[in-house]
Amino acid sequence: MTEEFYTREFDNGMTLVAQRMVQVSSAAMTFAVPAGSSHDPPDGAGAASSATCWLLRGAGDRDTRGINDALDSLGCQHHEAAQSEHLLVSSAQLGRNLPAVLEIYADIIRRPALADETFGPCRDLVAQALDGLEDEPMRNCHVLMREKFYPHPLGRNPLGTKQSLSEMKPDTMRLHLKGHLSPRGTIMAVAGKFDWKELSKTVEKQFGDWAGRSPEQVQETPAQRGVTHLKKETAQVQITLAWPAATINDEHYYAARIVQMILSGGMGARLFTEVREKRGLVYAIVARYHSLKGHAGMFVYAGTTPQRAQETLDVTVGELRRLAEGVQEDELARARTQLKSALIMQGESTLARADALAGDWYHLGRLRSLEEISSAIDAITVEDVMKYITAYPADDLTTLTIGPDELVLSRK
Amino acid sequence: MQFKQEILENGLTITVEVNPSAASMALGFFVRTGSRDESPELPISGVSHFLEHMMFKGTDRRSPFDINREFDEMGAAYNAFTSEENTVYYGAVLPEFQERVLDLLSDMMRPALRAEDFETEKQVILEEIALYEDRPQFRLYEKLMAEHFGEHPLSHSVLGTSESIRALKRDDMLDYFNHRYSPGNVTLVAAGNLDWDALVGQARQTCGHWKEYSVTRDTLETTGTGRTGAIVDAKLLRQNVGMISPAPGAQDDRRYAADVLAAIVGDVVGSRLFYALIEPAIAEEASCTYESLDGTGIFITFISADPDRADRAVEIVHDEYEKFITEGPTDQEMEAARNKIASSATLKGELPMGRLTAVGFDWVYRRECKPLAEHIEQIFAVTSKNVLELAKQFNLNATTTLALGPK
Secondary structure (H helix, E strand, O other), X not given: OOOEEEEEEOOOOOEEEEEEOOOOOEEEEEEEEOOOHHHOOOOOOOHHHHHHHHOOOOEOOEOHHHHHHHHHHOOOEEEEEEOOOOEEEEEEEEHHHHHHHHHHHHHHHHOEOOOHHHHHHHHHHHHHHHHHHHOOHHHHHHHHHHHXXXXXXXXXXXXXXXXXXXXXXXXXXXXXHHHHOOOOOOEEEEEEOOOHHHHHHHHHHHHOOOOOOOOOOOOOEOOOOOEEEEEOOOOOEEEEEEXXXXXXXXXXXXXXXHHHHHHHOOOOOHHHHHHHXXXXXXXXXXXXXXXXXXXXXXXEEEEEOHHHHHHHHHHHHHHHHHHHHOOOHHHHHHHHHHHHHHHXXXXXXXXXXXXXXXXXXXXXXXOOOHHHHHHHHHHOOHHHHHHHHHHOOOOOOEEEEEEOOOOOOOOO | OEEEEEXXXXXXXXXXXXXXXXXXXXXXXXXXXXXXXXXXXXXXXXXXXXXXXXXXXXOOOOOHHHHHHXXXXXXXXXXXXXOOOOEEXXXXXXXXXXXXXXXXXXXXXXXXXXXXXXXXXXXXHHHHHHHHHOOHHHHHHHHHHHHHHOOOHHHOOOOOOHHHHHHOOHHHXXXXXHHHOOHHXXXXXXXXXXXXXXXXXXXXXXXXXXXXXXXXXXXXXXXXXXXXXXXXXXXXXXXXXXXXXXXXOOOOOOHHHHHHHHHHHHOOOOOHHHHHHHOOOOOOEEEEEEEEOOOOEEEEEEEEEOHHHHHHHHHHHHHHHHHHHHHOOOHHHHHHHHHHHHHHHHHHHOOHHHHHHHHHHHHHHHOOOOOHHHXXXXXXXXXXXXXXXXXXXOOOXXXXXEEXXXX
């Protein structure tokens, strides 16, 4: 199966990338604007998160209700999120409704009302979400770990802080958004049922004359990393560990994904087998790979009750260090099959494909075919994996735990 | 798209939807059993869910590690889930693994239940119970279901408690398994790009010898207790409130109107609760969903608010529901709700995994094989009069209410 890819780069700096899928009737759209939380003003953390709400409070000729009614009537399943690098707007609907949906999104992105009276409630919702995070230690530890692991402000909590939110004003926010909602570096990815000529023309009509400046380079300060414990009376101790990994545009990227699979690809992978199946120490244990443009990491999570937490940490860290002792040919074979199979199954989902297209364009500046990824995965040898593990060893672990008592991270 | 069906002599039903243009296939065993089927006389609360874990712990032919490794070798997306009334085991694979995934899953359905695995897995279940203790909304859900259903078996907790799990005996689990996993109570479901003849032939071999027991379930309708309560947890920052009101059951044709009603009053965006609570930031979360159950159903409303705004938020929900029962939906709301539901069903239906659960539950609850297009037609056939009548008949505002938070 060869994919039908299309790309078009507009003069204003925006790129449209698309994949036509013949077997579906839906079309999904992911709109990635380089105005994520790392671009928030230094004293305005939480700006992008507030914006995901504020942008939908009226745009063009429509008020809040008008926007919602218009999107709902088109059966549009939409979602807005502030990530580190991008402000993401995504939406899935029947392919035939896509042109009408794009017209509404042109209003949302280019002509939002941003009225004074709707700003307060949006900021308030973000502040409430911040409290909600505090009530859910599992979610919270992932957010806090990124803050420690990535350089500032790339890793900071997109929700900001109580203080930054309380000081945020509609005037400064409007100014900030005016500067940052720009076609320069913006990617629109579409996957599913569409006619390319029509899509290309619609996007040109709605976004072709959109103008704006390039986003400023984010000034990074080094990550703090190290070992942190947050004391909290939780039922389970939350354990997160992280160490650097190859980024998506690195030649070692596929080896990184293989290592992640060997640790945590399925229930037969190392962490699940040793920590849960053999010892019954946890319900949840997982290793995830995450990449920003210049930095990537392998993130391990385990949750367990306090009296078993030290053993869980020891066994988990032991497994991470055991990687350096070697990997087996059959583990590699399973990891390859899992990666390729997941890829084919994601290929059936318009939403998953739109996200993947946007990610490819952002990280690589091109779209990868199934064929290309499959061959790259097949080409990985045990030797490649060991070379990778030597280059990215799991020894200097950034560690964050939340729970009643502090744990001891054994030295290598 | 083509439906196929066969019932084996021992009562096992095989039901599939073949889609030759899909890239993958999904296959699962749907067992009509869950916490509502756990006898209150025996101390077995949580046995359905614990058993679901034990099903992955090996058979006469396979060790627990074999099972995990084989799934991984196929690159399968696989898991299982247990609810108040269903336990489902599934795997999605590329078509070339059809035979292997059926061999593995059908073997798993006759587990060894070894004593040493039972003790290790007990620790995992206790960890899972602890995990959910750190999730306020889940804690609230379990307590709210218990509060609403009172003496009705749907009040039973899916996870059980640390005490009930510690006390659970392997022999009681075996006894529960023998009765509830009788072939007449199990459906083999598949969807996607698959070979029907091969599937039936193989299922005869692997499942045809399963012994039959008689299985029953108490499916009384209930309107719930309508009680109001609160659980105080000073450690929490947010006040979480859950409300349940009665709704049509899974076999009731009014379930389509119930879907539309829930979308109008309580979808996360653009609903009555959105404008009354989220837009003015009185609550950060407010939603109402419809859940159809065997013989009964519920509308379940969740709110998360600052502690000092929660009482007002609950009052507003009641005012909105009262107004809705009196006035019913507008035409604009009807159109938006129908389109949203149809679009979400279409997206789900494009994936074999999405079709697997739809096809499976159509059979488990209604003994029907219905194409997605017919479901969507029935959503479009719902009128505003249907929705208004439903809100009145079931009294949307007669809620069981439970709060969990610092006050």
